[in-house]
Amino acid sequence: MAIKGKAPSASSVEQNVYKVFPNDLNSKYTVFGGLVMSLCDRTALIVAERHSGSTCVTAAVDSLNFLAPARAGDTLIVKAAVNRSWRSSMEIGVHVAAEDSFTGNTRHVVSAYLTFVALDDSGKPRSVPDVLPETKVQKRRFDEAQVRRDGRLASKRR
Secondary structure: OOOOOEOHHHOOEEEEEEEOOHHHEOOOOEEOHHHHHHHHHHHHHHHHHHHHOOOEEEEEEEEEEEOOOOEOOEEEEEEEEEEEEOOOEEEEEEEEEEEEOOOOOEEEEEEEEEEEEEEOOOOOEOOOOOEOOOOHHHHHHHHHHHHHHHHHHHHHHO
16 A cells, blocks of 8 residues: 655644753753753654654654753744655654743754654554655755765765
C-alpha cells in the first residue's frame, strides 16, 4: 500500500511556548542549554509523529546552534516543521525565539535540525509519507535537507 505524501503544514508546530523561571537558569543567569535542547527534541518529536502517524525516536541532532542567550522572564517560542523525509526517517527543522512578554520583542536564540525514525509496533523502522513542499521556503528547506543528509551519511562512512 502506497503512503500518501503530506505538506509540512499538516504536521508543523507553530508555537510551543515555555515561560522561563529562575530554576531554569545557570550560574550566568541564562537558560540552561540542556533545557532548550529538550524543548527542541520534544517539539520536533510532535512533528515527526504527526507526519508519520507512528511512534518515532531521535536518530541524530545536527547543527544545534545557540545564537543568543535566553534569560529569566523570557518566553521561549519553539517552532518546528518537517523539511524532508526518506524511507523511514525525517529531518525536522526547529527555530527557537525568546520573547519579552511585556514588549513583544523577539530574538532568534536557537536553530537546530533533528532526524527522527518512525517505528512499527515491533520497534522496526517503517515507511513514512513523502514531504510535499507548498512554498518556496519549504522547497528550499526540502532541497537543503538532502544536502545535510548526504553530509551525515558521508561522515558515517569515514
